[in-house]
Each structure stands twice: as structure tokens, then as C-alpha cells.
Amino acid sequence: MGRHRTLRTRVRRGIARWPIVVTGLVAVLLLGWFGWTWLGGQLDRRASAEAGTCAEGQATLRIAVTPSAADAIRDVAQEWSGQRPIVYDHCIRVEVQPIDARTALDALTQGWDEGRLGSRPQAWLPDSTLWTNQLAQRSPAAVGSSARSVATSPVLLAVSEQAAGALRTATPPRWAELPALSSAPDGWARYGQPGWGALRVALPAPPANPASALAVQAVLADANGGQLGPDTVAGQQAGTAISQLASGAAGSPGTVTEALGAVAGNQLPGTGFSAVPALEVDLYRHNTGKDGAGAGAPLTGLALGGATPVADFPYLPLSAQWANEAQARAAQKFREFLDEPAARRILAAAGLRVSGDAAHPTAPGLDWPAQDQPLPPVDAATAEQITGAWAGATQGG
The missing domain is CATH 3.40.190.10 (Periplasmic binding protein-like II)
Structure with missing residues (x-):
């Protein structure tokens, strides 16, 4: 008996491809439009910036x-x-x-005077x-x-080159020693120069000159074991130190810039003022003629013993x-x-100190000493108390 094989045709039903193609084209067009819009916005903003106008001026x-x-x-x-x-x-x-x-x-x-x-x-x-x-x-x-x-910029004692040489023959003074040195009639005798007379330290008005204010803080802190607070300022030791500083600084120029010029203009360290505390950056500007005060003799910046006061x-x-x-x-x-x-x-x-960059400009009289022991900043109340004590001392209180 013969067998008949039935051939069955399988019909394959596939998914139409045109919707996928259309969807892909739409997606590409949309992405292209958004990309073009974003790029156009970036270019417009860049063009506006380069033109100095920007969207809002x-x-x-x-x-x-x-x-x-x-x-x-x-x-x-x-x-x-x-x-x-x-x-x-x-x-x-x-x-x-x-x-x-x-x-x-x-x-x-x-009130801000715009005219001035x-x-x-x-x-x-x-x-x-x-x-x-x-x-x-x-x-x-x-x-x-x-x-x-x-x-930052530390406060240094600015002196003439001749005075710096004498101070370096012995142990340089500490901040706490400035009151007695500045008020004594023969301060230079301690450094082998009795003929120079008084080692007067100029202190241009501390309430208006941070270098002077920070120097007074350093004096009081160094005399009190590095501590400075309201109780320290109210003590008799602080009162005596402030009175001595004020006595030696009587007649100081009004600004540190003027005081630097006065010290630089002295032919002998014992004539007039022998020294002035100054910010390192201000001494740099003086020594390089950048302070606008005219060319003057370069001064040497000395770091005194004790914690170093720093302007921030x-x-x-x-x-x-x-x-x-x-x-x-x-x-x-x-x-x-x-x-x-x-x-x-x-x-x-420019002569300032910044974190992460130890480079310093070359300038006469400056060796940029390390700040190993900065003086901690005092609170506002203590600073105001020192200002009041200084006012009392200068007014004979």
C-alpha cells in the first residue's frame, strides 16, 4: 500500500518593520533637535559673554x-x-x-559718601x-x-640696617620686652650702643592701625605666658606695659606708612624713632617703592621672640x-x-602669604621667616578693652 505524504505549508507571520523605523527616526530627530537647541544656547551664551553683553547685560x-x-x-x-x-x-x-x-x-x-x-x-x-x-x-x-x-601677613619690627645689625649681636628682643626698651632713656645700651640713647618704638594709633594693635596684643600675650583675655588686660602688669608703650610712642606718625618713612629717614637709630611694628606686606611695599610714599631707604624686618601677631x-x-x-x-x-x-x-x-604657595618675591630687608607660632586672634571684646586701655594711657589715665 502506498503512503501519501501531505505537504504542509507553514505560513510565517512577522511583525511589520515600518513602525519601528518611524519611531527610530522620530527619536533621532528629537535628540537632534534637543542637542541643537542646547548647543545653540551654549554658543549664544558664549557669544554674549565674548561680546560683553550677556542676556541680562x-x-x-x-x-x-x-x-x-x-x-x-x-x-x-x-x-x-x-x-x-x-x-x-x-x-x-x-x-x-x-x-x-x-x-x-x-x-x-x-553713611557712604559716594562723592568722596x-x-x-x-x-x-x-x-x-x-x-x-x-x-x-x-x-x-x-x-x-x-x-x-x-x-595673611605677620607683624615684624621694622628697623634700619644699622639697627638690625646691633639687635642681632645679642638675642633679639621678645615682644614682652618692648615696653621697657621703648620707654628707657638708654635702651640701645643693652645692645652695645650706649651712645644711641633711647630705642623708641613708634606705634601709630592702634585703634586705626592693625599693625600697632596686633603688636600691643603680642606684648600683652607674651608677658602673660601666651594667654590674652579680659582678665589679662585688666591686670596691673598689662596696665604698666601699655603705659610704657604709650610713653615711648608719644608723637608717633599717624600711619604705619608715615612711620616707616620716619624710621628710614633717621641717620642714626637713636634719632627719633628707631623702630615701628609693620605688616610684612607693608614693609615689602615700602622697600620696593610700591606704597606710593616715594623712594626711601629699605628697612629690615625682624621677627621678635614670642607668638607672632598676624593680620588675616x-x-x-x-x-x-x-x-x-x-x-x-x-x-x-x-x-x-x-x-x-x-x-x-x-x-x-604681591608680598602676602597664602596657603599652598610658599613662593615669596625678592625684596631687600626681608627674609620671609617661617610662622611657627602665630598669635591666636583675640575676641572682639578683648580687642575693644585694649583699645580703651590705650586711650586711657595716651590721655594720662
Whole structure:
């Protein structure tokens, strides 16, 4: 019997491919559109920045800076501007206003005279926290956020080269020894120069000059085992030291810059003032002719025994009605840039000390000693108490 095989045809039913193709094309078109839009926005923003217009125009960030750091901060601002900073669609331009800290503090708390000082700032960079503490006490609403140090500068004793040679023949004095040395009629006799007479130390008004204020703090702390507080200042030992300092400094020039010029102009160390405490950066500016006071004889900076007083150059964003949102944010972003290596290099080259960069400029009279024992900052109440004690001593109290 023959077998019949039935051939069965299998019908394959596949899924249509055209919907997948269409979906893929749509996805590619959408991704391309979004990518083109994003790239176009980036190019537009870059073009706006390069054109100096930006979507919302230009905003100016004004910073009031102590003269000691004004040139350096201006150079940092120029470096930052080269990066085309944009904040809230505003191109940011930084304007540095060199203003001494006392003038800036008075203006911020009593009324800013734009005719005399220029437009009001959105940030402040004095040479010491002594100033920002006073602003926080007098006008808390003006403080936008906590102040942060951008650089430091130790206080050295500036003397002539001849005086430095005599001081180095023996153990250099400690801070605690300055009151007795400065008020004695024969202070130079201790260093083998009895014919020079008094070793007078100029102290330009401590309430207005941080170098003087920090030097007084160092004297009191060193005489009290490194400790300094309200009880220390109220003691008889501190009162005697302040009276001796005030007596020896009677007739001091009004500013450290003027005092540096006076010491440099003395032909003999015993003529007039023999020394003046000064910030290292101010001594650098004096010795290199960058302080605008004219060429003078370079002075030598000596680090005295005991904890070294240090100015901390705090950067403080201001909370002010005249600062718009873009300016306030720009003030914060510029503070962040001051921590960048490029900014630190500029500050170090200007004679300031910064973390992460140990380079120092070459200058006569300066060897940039290590800061092994910095004096801890005092609280605002103790600083104010010292100011009051100094006022009492200079007024015969």
C-alpha cells in the first residue's frame, strides 16, 4: 500500500518593520533637535559673554580693599575676568576700590559718601578681622556672610640696617620686652650702643592701625605666658606695659606708612624713632617703592621672640540694599576664585602669604621667616578693652 505524504505549508507571520523605523527616526530627530537647541544656547551664551553683553547685560561687583592688597586683588580680578564669569545671565566686571579700613568702616556704619569714596561696595576686604568684628558689632545687618581669610601677613619690627645689625649681636628682643626698651632713656645700651640713647618704638594709633594693635596684643600675650583675655588686660602688669608703650610712642606718625618713612629717614637709630611694628606686606611695599610714599631707604624686618601677631585679610560679602541678586552671588563666586591656584600665585607675588604657595618675591630687608607660632586672634571684646586701655594711657589715665 502506498503512503501519501501531505505537504504542509507553514505560513510565517512577522511583525511589520515600518513602525519601528518611524519611531527610530522620530527619536533621532528629537535628540537632534534637543542637542541643537542646547548647543545653540551654549554658543549664544558664549557669544554674549565674548561680546560683553550677556542676556541680562553687565553687572559690576565693587570691592573695597585695604591699600596693602588693592593692587593684588585688582590683578586677581583681571585674571577672573579673563574667564568670562557669568552670574544669573549677567557678565561680571570687578571694580576694586582702595580704601583704608578705618574710612571704610566709618562709611559702612555712618553713611557712604559716594562723592568722596565712589559707588558703594558689595564686598569688603580689610587687612584684619579687627575691622570686620567692629562692623558686625555696629551694623550686624551689613554682614552678608561670615568673613574668610584670603591671605595673611605677620607683624615684624621694622628697623634700619644699622639697627638690625646691633639687635642681632645679642638675642633679639621678645615682644614682652618692648615696653621697657621703648620707654628707657638708654635702651640701645643693652645692645652695645650706649651712645644711641633711647630705642623708641613708634606705634601709630592702634585703634586705626592693625599693625600697632596686633603688636600691643603680642606684648600683652607674651608677658602673660601666651594667654590674652579680659582678665589679662585688666591686670596691673598689662596696665604698666601699655603705659610704657604709650610713653615711648608719644608723637608717633599717624600711619604705619608715615612711620616707616620716619624710621628710614633717621641717620642714626637713636634719632627719633628707631623702630615701628609693620605688616610684612607693608614693609615689602615700602622697600620696593610700591606704597606710593616715594623712594626711601629699605628697612629690615625682624621677627621678635614670642607668638607672632598676624593680620588675616578677611573677605566679607556685604548684605546691602544696594546689592542686587547678581552682585551678591558674584561676591561669593569671586571669594571662591580667590582660593584657586592662579589667584594664590598673584597674592604671593604681591608680598602676602597664602596657603599652598610658599613662593615669596625678592625684596631687600626681608627674609620671609617661617610662622611657627602665630598669635591666636583675640575676641572682639578683648580687642575693644585694649583699645580703651590705650586711650586711657595716651590721655594720662
